[in-house]
Amino acid sequence: MVICLDCDGVVESGIPRGPVTVRRLLELQKAGAKIYIVSPSPGCTALPFQKVASFPNRADNLKAVMALEPDEKLFIYVSDNADEYHAHAADFCFMHPKDFR
16 A cells, blocks of 8 residues: 655644544554655655655656656555646545544
């Protein structure tokens, strides 16, 4: 499983802070999930997860992550920006951070 996250309004270190905790992401990573940040926000630069945010279009960043993980079957994008269309354009499932557990 691959989980990609926007930063601001999603992760607790974002600006504004979001509901997704670093502790929970580390737990998921320990259980085998691969965690990526796909936002250029400075609020997430210090996090211990790989950042893939070199493209201005979020769907392109998601596709870049997918290319890094060709053997994975489940890709989830967590965002609060109503950008579900980016997730679908990259063949990711979309999840709002309030639904992330």
